Amino acid sequence: MSTIKQVAIKAGVSPTTVSNVLNGNVSKVSPDTRKKVEAILRQENYAPNMGAHILATKNSRIIGVIMFMEPRRDETVLEDPFSSTILGAIEVEIRNHGYFMMLHTTSDEEEVLRLSRTWKLAGLVLLFVPSKISNLINKTIGIPVVFVDSYFLDDGLTYHSVRLDDQRGGYEIAKHLLSMGHRNIVFLANDTFIPGTDHSRFLGCQQAFKEQGLRFESDRFFALSRDREERKVLYARLVAQEPKYTAIVFSADYYAAEAVTQLQEIGISIPDQVSITGFDDNIFSRLVRPSLTTVHQDVFMKGQLAVTLLTKFIRGEPVEETEVWLPVRVEVRDSVRRLD
């Protein structure tokens, strides 16, 4: 409970000096007084009062981490290991950089703005922001922001962002399926934002097909329902109806794994009757049988990078690249059958 003032008295110096020691203002304090003050600081178990700090500097050391829920499936976003993995990575990195983490979920840009003003946030990590909202925020926020897995409209502003090379991911998985002899495939998306993650992945698939002179248009694009039972119905329909799809491309391991078990329940054998691919390469893809051929991404690095980029941005350091596109690669396992 001791304050700077009390420490100053004990050390026989002024509050200013203590403050200077605290803030590493080395040039303004002699080594001797510094040592003396530091000793008292430790002895008194001094802890700063961030309220006073905010009031004086108009800047907290809090980094707001905001997850946009809207585009995600509400029921399952929490069970998706992606969330906890990236959150864990972000938390570690924020702590290591000496900041504090305020976690918030919303789908309203006003709330983001208000939070940032109320707490004088040092910076913001925004996850899964729809392009319409990301533009609004970036225009008005006035503090360093890094977007994760978000897309933007082309408005000439500079965006700091970390995301996957989604189109490449779609391209690679489609090429893999083509090389395994598949021609009739569907793409099952989590969301339908344009521009957006799933749209880019779809475009990647399309590109791979076009290179082979094959057609892959929007009639191959389906958005998944958020209702488990409805999804099940869709899967059943896709394997039963014409045209007979030989492979289903999912945009998330979670759904791909779910589909594998649901299809097996209705007597469809994977990959004999239909091949399945995922996206993420998380625990689900390794756990389910057959294990999933999927697109690998490094989620931990994504979170880490986002925070590192943000802290550089906060300190005003120059960053080489404002938009980072993390690489992806196909991880071949057992859920895709070679067609003859």
Next chain:
Amino acid sequence: MSTIKQVAIKAGVSPTTVSNVLNGNVSKVSPDTRKKVEAILRQENYAPNMGAHILATKNSRIIGVIMFMEPRRDETVLEDPFSSTILGAIEVEIRNHGYFMMLHTTSDEEEVLRLSRTWKLAGLVLLFVPSKISNLINKTIGIPVVFVDSYFLDDGLTYHSVRLDDQRGGYEIAKHLLSMGHRNIVFLANDTFIPGTDHSRFLGCQQAFKEQGLRFESDRFFALSRDREERKVLYARLVAQEPKYTAIVFSADYYAAEAVTQLQEIGISIPDQVSITGFDDNIFSRLVRPSLTTVHQDVFMKGQLAVTLLTKFIRGEPVEETEVWLPVRVEVRDSVRRLD
């Protein structure tokens, strides 16, 4: 960026009145002035400065949520859907109660104390705290705390906590295995704290065996390594060596599911050659084949309850029970075979 002062000027009242309106101090403001002030507040898009608020009240509206890592497997805690599910529940509840959430992971009680002082935390939700540390914290913290999935030494203090009826869970799953004809079983634990979650579950198993006049002692208790390969070796050994265990009781679905796939890889058929049970009833238990017979718990409610309890505690409201033990039940699926 407008302040109370500016709003007061615009409304033609004093800052105090604005403050009273803001704080819902209804009895001190006439309905008319209140309406007037509220209009200006909205018009000015007023956002409070929490720094000033903290400084004046010595109380932020931040609830610290701290996950203790030590007892958990570091590599996988992040991939465990339990973490994100309970975090999600906690976040929603904190927000709905009008508080802010500061997320932190640590294994050091000093850090908890410092954080609480630095930010004048309104309250604390502590997860997975080892009993030794929980006692230290509860003794010295001085602010409302709710422990989740934590155990305490008996020191006469009052603890607010939400946890599972772990012993009951162990008891029920053991009884189920006994009813299926199993006599030779092992318990594989995540940690070895006494008192602690896994210890209680083990005691539950023991109780079930004792009721049947059977022996179930500590030679049936194994702590799992944090290394994936070492775990694999252990599983292989357990099914190969004497005494031939007919069932393996896991204290987490995550490991149970992992074991199923790892055992299958070395040619062991589940549940034909050995039965497996989990704990948690999360997505893993439903995804893996055979699906897991496991102990169900309501993780979302656990998080929700913890925050509700905490906010009551903060407001000084009386709570019926300070220690909540959430019920569990056995969810029978396909990973346990009936022995004849």
Next chain:
DNA sequence: CTGTTAGCGCATTCAA
């Protein structure tokens, strides 16, 4: 019911 005043703990002038 309303306004005036003081002070919370810190960083930051500016002066010594």
Next chain:
DNA sequence: TTGAATGCGCTAACAG
């Protein structure tokens, strides 16, 4: 290299 003075925006005690 050190210190004294000021103000950040808010709440709470008190006076009207």
